[in-house]
Amino acid sequence: MASVTIEGVRKSYGSVEVLHGVDVAIDEGEFVVLVGPSGCGKSTLLRMLAGLEHITSGQIRIGERVVNDLAPKERDIAMVFQNYALYPHLTVAENMGFSLMLAGAKRAAIAEKVRPAAEILGLAHLLDRYPRMLSGGQRQRVAMGRAIVRDPQVFLFDEPLSNLDAKLRVTMRSEIKNLHQRLKTTTVYVTHDQIEAMTMADKIVVMHDGIVEQIGAPLELYDRPDNLFVAGFIGSPAMNMIPGTLEEGGFRAKDGTLLPVTRRGSARPGQALIYGLRPELMTAGGDVPLVVEVTEPTGAETHVVGKLGGVEITGVFRDRIDVASGGTMTVGIDPSGVHLFDEASGKRVSD
Amino acid sequence: MMPGPDQARNARDAAPARARRGLWSRLSESQNGLGFLFMLPAAIFLLFFLTYPLGLGVWLGFTDTRIGREGVFIGLENYLWLFDDPVFWLTVFNTVFYTTIASVAKFGLGLWLALILNRHLPFKNFFRAIILLPWVVPTVLSAMAFWWIFDSQFSIISWSLMKMGLIDQPINFLGDPWTARWSVIAANVWRGIPFVAISLLAGLQTIPQSLNEAAAIDGATPWQRFRKVTLPLLTPIIAVVMTFSVLFTFTDFQLIYVLTRGGPVNATHLMATLSFQRAIPGGQLGEGAAIAVAMIPFLLAAILFSFFGLQRRKWQQGQD
Structure with missing residues (x-):
């Protein structure tokens, strides 16, 4: 577990600036949701946190460590992608143990870590299947299992529920929240769905056109929106x-x-x-x-x-x-x- | 196709009128008949241009046909004769050697090029276009160019190496058995790379970027990402591409025919060129056909190996 500090972060693609100086402070163990309409820069910010995008200027710290120039694998984070990014040629167990395998862990040690994670997520009976044979919700769980097995400082979720149907989305929403309450790992979650943000977050960061409009607890944003954008965006x-x-x-x-x-x-x-x-x-x-x-x-x-x-x-x-x-x-x-x-x-x- | 209920009803309605109508209208009104009609042109085409020549070739291999003289069936005599012919066995060795070395080189270089072209490079589209050039140029034309490059006196390679002081006399590229073998392989590789590179590039582009990103976060080094993610996912495409590449290389004819005509002392004779030489200039159609037929087991083996060994992966199959 670690805190995450984002200070004056900017991102430009060529001469186009998409993030105009973003400051967010995330406490240890907090569940923070970055929410905003598409194109507001929330996914870019998450990818910069993961190390998949270069940080044009500003500083990102995980714990006390400045991670600006660290490779993704050195940041001790785990990410769940929108399309899950499961390795299609590996079984569920191999997908979940992939990071341990890369780190050179023994077969038995990998199994020892994969099994409890699979049990938390109700995947124990699917460990030998390939991703192709799984339903959307199961794939989603495998992607989370892969993150859990790594036991990282920070979990990153990039719109993880947007490929699921409405009913499953509600179920997975509470599952993710449940998981966070069990593991207490600092979590940054990106979504464009304000209901997801309201129901899951300890703290919501509302973004719009590359700036942070307001940061606060869900009901704080609802009861006291700082501006018209937040007022119109939060609430349905x-x-x-x-x-x-x-x-x-x-x-x-x-x-x-x-x-x-x-x-x-x-x-x-x-x-x-x-x-x-x-x-x-x-x-x-x-x-x-x-x-x-x-x-x-x-x-x-x-x-x-x-x-x-x-x-x-x-x-x-x-x-x-x-x-x-x-x-x-x-x-x-x-x-x-x-x-x-x-x-x-x-x-x-x-x- | 299963006959649907519509079709059954149509058939019932049509029954009384059937006697009066011709074959044509009956064919064009039934689903199966119409399907048959639509397939007919393609079937005729395949029959005349594939099945017939292949059957004729196999048949000729069992006869002693010569140009200008009908042959008679002589059983396996051509094959028995070839079995004792050292030149035939030399061409088998040459062909296998040529195919193996050239395919491995084409695979390695082609994959390397595909990986480079799959990155975000400046002028990416320009490079992708020029890489196709060796494939677009007619073989005979490029073979002529190689003929000059490999010329025993005017070779630009010999000239450059001599200017650099690395050798004192021109290399006899096509005059010595082993240099000739390596030279024709080099020409074949140059020509074959674009096909492999472009096909593998297409395969690489079907692999979602997020898999690489996920692997990077999981702690994979660039080499591990290639070895554990990219390569396994590319295997089915590699299998198809390399099967085609092996088939093209094994049956190569033009390049050898222009560059060396099989020389020196049959060192670069392939099965295809030997078959042609015995059959057309030599006039022994039966024997030439037998050599060509002898290639079939090799080709089938290559196809079966690729199909069962590489193409069908467990993870690609659907619900169990």
């Missing part, structure tokens, strides 16, 4: 964003609707702002009109898509809503959960 259905201006009595949306505000923070009256409202913070019955377009009952809750304050929003209600398309319902808003962002800079202004 996404946060509703209603443009308007702040007045004495509340927030005046572009179409004249008055919305309640309590936490004004540094917002000045007259400032052009975005009113950020989580879908579940609305309750049926109140004084704000919502023109219903579509209702989507899911059983436990009802999703309502409609117009509020002049823009399209989504609301999630615990009640069963029965309003025809085009009809109007009224909703109440809990002002303590409302976020205000500056429209021009996208920065958070409410406290």
